[in-house]
Amino acid sequence: MISKLLKHITNPKDLRKLPKEQLTELAKELREFIINIVAVKEGHLGASLGVVELTIALHYIFDTPNDLLVWDVGHQAYGHKILTGRKDVFETNRQLGGISGFPKRSESEYDAFGVGHSSTSISATLGMAIASRLKGEVNKQHIAVIGDASIASGMAFEALNHVGVSKANILIILNDNAMGIDPSVGALKNYLTNIKNNKRVRKHNIIEAFNIDYSGPIDGHDLPALLSELERLKTVSGPKFLHIITTKGKGLQKAEEDQVKYHAPGKFNAKTGELIAKSELNQQPPKYQDVFGLTLVELAKTNDKIVGITPAMPTGSSLKFMLDQIPERAFDVGIAEQHAVTLAAGMATQGLIPFCNIYSTFLQRAYDQVIHDVAIQNLPVVFCLDRAGLVGEDGATHHGVFDLAYLRCIPNLIIFAPLNELELRNIMYTVQLGLKGPIAIRYPRGMGTMQNWQQPFSTIEIGKGETIKEGSKVAILSIGTIGNKIKEAYTDNANKDTIAHYNMRFVKPLDENLLHKVFKKFKNIITIEDGTIVGGFGSAVLEFAQQHGYKDKNIEILGIPDIFIEHGKTEELFNSIGLSVHNMKKILSLWT
Known part of the structure; x- marks a missing residue:
């Protein structure tokens, strides 16, 4: 049931009619609305709960859709969709024939840019800002909302490097919750933590070193503070950067306590947050990702040359098993697919056997590295491509349907697709025995077909059906x-x-x-x-x-x-x- 304020809002023009004093109550209603629907229909929960206040503030202060608002990735855009004309159809989110789980230009004029892969928001928004300047639209605002995990990506830094000399009218908002899907990693994450905890660090601010006006950090759940700072920044010309601190899963205690699980928790009790167990038989085949993760640990315990690499998906890829048991040989490199591939190549030159686990759709982002840094040098990197094929509700940006075609044309690269868990297990065993060049092993999302998959290893002859x-x-x-x-x-x-x-x-x-x-x-x-x-x-x-x-x-x-x-x-x-x-x-x- 829609509460008293939210039921009257069909678009941001309605939102702007409210007095500022009522926006905190609206935030509560919007959060409840998201929780109640996602509890039943499923979807991405934690990220959107964390930016409810920011979403309201942005649409209240800026003249969207005339002012252009770009959300990075889109996991955090549920509130945005609800406030921009899709409240009544939000229950169809991610369902066949329903609205997309991500911003999509063909779906709404408020979705300035379609997003599914991370770290694109600053580049896209800068492009829009430059276009506005060339068209003489001097008063148009351009806002990019990016997370602390996404901003660590190389593409985001490439964009910041350009923003700093662009003089473009762009506002970059860093939604800092120390989380991606899994906890954020790396030196930048540590730096942002120091900024939050140590005022002295702010005097040596990396953002200001890029010649971008930095403000913050401020509490991203303090609506009056957000509104005041956005009003001020609206009058500041040139590149601007606002650092806000939020809590992923804000407003649902269970989601705040277990932010990894409640990123996309499935069905849950909207009042208590307790997950609703799926009605499954006691004996079910394993997920392919778990076959990969458990087999890798098993092999790594007998072969000290094996290392595991993932770009920010240790839980989703099940490399978490190796990170927990053999942490010195397992590496979460953050949202950095290009780096992950070339890191693996470097390791391979020194005799290590890198298992580089990347979702099929995300390996597309490192295509040049696969060719130039791995295949041309014929290095024995093992690409394990999770989520190959159709992946379901995440849609076009996440289906892993292009890998066979885009990899098949690369010389030196072997491409293998297992029929079942046993073949996945055995090809992993085979390649660590002494493969001379690179191989891509692609397997789907979800459960397999076998319960007795942990059988003794056997080799698979390369190129043999x-x-x-x-x-x-x-x-x-x-x-x-x-x-x-x-x-x-x-x-x-x-x-x-x-x-x-x-x-x-x-x-x-x-x-x-x-x-x-x-x-x-x-x-x-x-x-x-x-x-x-x-x-x-x-x-x-x-x-x-x-x-x-x-x-x-x-x-x-x-x-x-x-x-x-x-x-x-x-x-x-x-x-x-x-x-x-x-x-x-x-x-x-x-x-x-």
Whole structure:
């Protein structure tokens, strides 16, 4: 139920009609509104609760959307969405056909810039400020809100370096809560802590060294103080920087106490904050990330050359297991994907075996480093790409559907996609025995298919696929865990004896011996992948067929179409593009 003030606000113009004395009560109502809906519908909680007062103050003081407001990442933008015309549809947040969990330009004129990956806000806002100056819009304001974890990224510092000489009318607000998804790390985090605790440090301020007007730090939950300082900064020309201190999860005790878990907690009791346990069987297959994390620890205990690296995702990637048990050989480098990759390359030159764990969508940010610093030098870096394929409610910015295509063209790089947990475990064992060059291992978000996955290790021959099932009429070539959907699809097919199924495992190098066997035997061939069909696994098979003169074959490529897939539950998304088990059954019935 919407409280008395919030129910009358449909946009920031309504907000600005309120007297300042009522804004603190509005903050309470907005916080309750977010908690009540996210408790049931799920989503990102802690970050948005932490900036409720800031959100109200920004829309109250500035003339949005004429003044341009950019949120970094977007985890913190729920309050912004609610106050900018999306209150009545907020319960559809991150659901199929509903509003996005992140700011999105096509969704609202108040979303000045679409965001999903971190550390873009300062660059984008500076670009807008320069454009306004060139167009003669001298009174337009440009505001970037960035977190203390995001500002440590190289891209943010590149932008600050430009801001300091730009003379642009830009306000950068640092939302300092000492958290990203996990606790912030690094020297900058320590520096910001010292600023908060030691006034002497402020005389040697790094922001002022960039020639940017610094103010703060101030309490980000003190609305009168925020309003007063934003009013003042609105009159100051040139680059400005406001440092505010907030508490992630503010207003929900459980979220304040466990900020990592309540970043995106799932369903919970809105009054107590207690998490609602999912109705699951006692024996469930593990998450792929846990198979990675636990296997890495197991291997590292017997091989002292193994190190683990993650750019700010130790919990999400399960490198946390190694950080807890072997901290001297596990490294959280903060939101710095480029650094993570080249750090791994440097380690590899000295005989270490770096397992560089990066979400598939975030490895895109370090593409140059993968090519120049790893592949050209043929260094044995092990890229473990979590969240490959469709990831669900986070949508287009987070789906890991491009990795097969963007990695396949890189010389020296091996690409492997396990069918199940056992193959993930065994490829990790194989590569630490003495791989001579780089490899990318990609696996999905969520649970696997096996309960007894912790079996004795065995090696996997590089470039070697396997026959899952023989058949006589149609051959299915699958890569990765989507092969399990195919197995389910043909299990009850009346003509299943006519269907052959091959788990290719490697996109590069392809198992050409197995492919020759398939192409000589079958006229009808289906490839399937949970990556883009443009340049992906299916394209590799087509190239093989062309190169070797297999011109009379009927080849159908199934995968992610050449569009950006929006948000929704993973199975809903698979169904929407024809890759659900039900859809696959239909396809197989046509071929058999």
